Amino acid sequence: IFPYRLGSAELGLKSVWHRLLGDVHKIGSGQEPPVRLCHSAPAAVVQQKAVDVKTEEFKLVYRFPGIKYCRVLSRLKLLQTATTVVMLPPICYLYLQDQVSQNILIYTTGIAVFAGAMLYGMSYFFRRIIGFIYLNETGRTVRVAHLTFWGKRNDIYCPIETVMTLDEVGDSKEELLLQFKRYNSTDILYFTIKFGQIVDRQKFTQIFGKPE
Missing domain, CATH: 1.10.287 (Helix Hairpins)
Known part of the structure; x- marks a missing residue:
């Protein structure tokens, strides 16, 4: 009885081992896609969208010459x-x-x-002074350029509906520094109309509304 039971255990282990080898062969041959590829698909889509936004053409709306x-x-x-x-x-x-x-x-x-x-x-x-503000051709995405701690340029992309207008912020055109606020972020950037240049007033109004 004891040898018979030992032989059955060996047969069971061999069956499990062959089944595992078969699954590995299927995955390697492409018959059954790995689960991790399915999880990486949304990340690839988000990355592709970010690349599309960066390669999209933007029109200059505002610039601050003193940023240099x-x-x-x-x-x-x-x-x-x-x-x-x-x-x-x-x-x-x-x-x-x-x-x-x-x-x-x-x-x-x-x-x-x-x-x-x-x-x-x-x-x-x-780091909070805005050097350039852009708007894409569709008028849906705003690109803001400011400096980093090391003095390099950093671009922020945000949907236009997340940008607060000057009326919502409470700033008037006569103020030296105007606040750039977003609904989905607590970070505050600043730009100036007095020392800056509004290149495209129509697009500027489209983003911030008509300044008082």
Whole structure:
């Protein structure tokens, strides 16, 4: 009886093993698509839509000529802060070796802290200044260009129905900085009509409404 039972177990294991090999062969031959391909299909569709939006033609609506100066100042501030931070460790080492005074150490540390605070403040402001605003040919998608922390350009694509008009925001045309708000985001960007240029007033009104 014991040998018979052992042989039945071996036959059962062989049957399961052959079944697994058959399933692997079907998947490898394309007879049965893997489940992970089905899950990756929606991601591929979203990625394709993003590519279509980026390759679509946009018309310039607004531009701020001073954005190039903001970019230069942002990168110069990064360079100044990096230089100050690099100089701090050697000064600390020389102070520990009694080769520089305590006043020099305090002065260098103060400059490094001040440069870091200035960098944070300037980058916080420059990153929220809009340089360009575009609208696609169908009038459904708005593209906004602003600076990143490193002074590079970053484009934001948003449906026009998510952009708040100036009346909804509560800003008037006479204000120096106007708010760019969206219903689906808490981030606030800024643009200026006083120092900026409205290239296409019809499209500008289509996006923000008629300014008071």
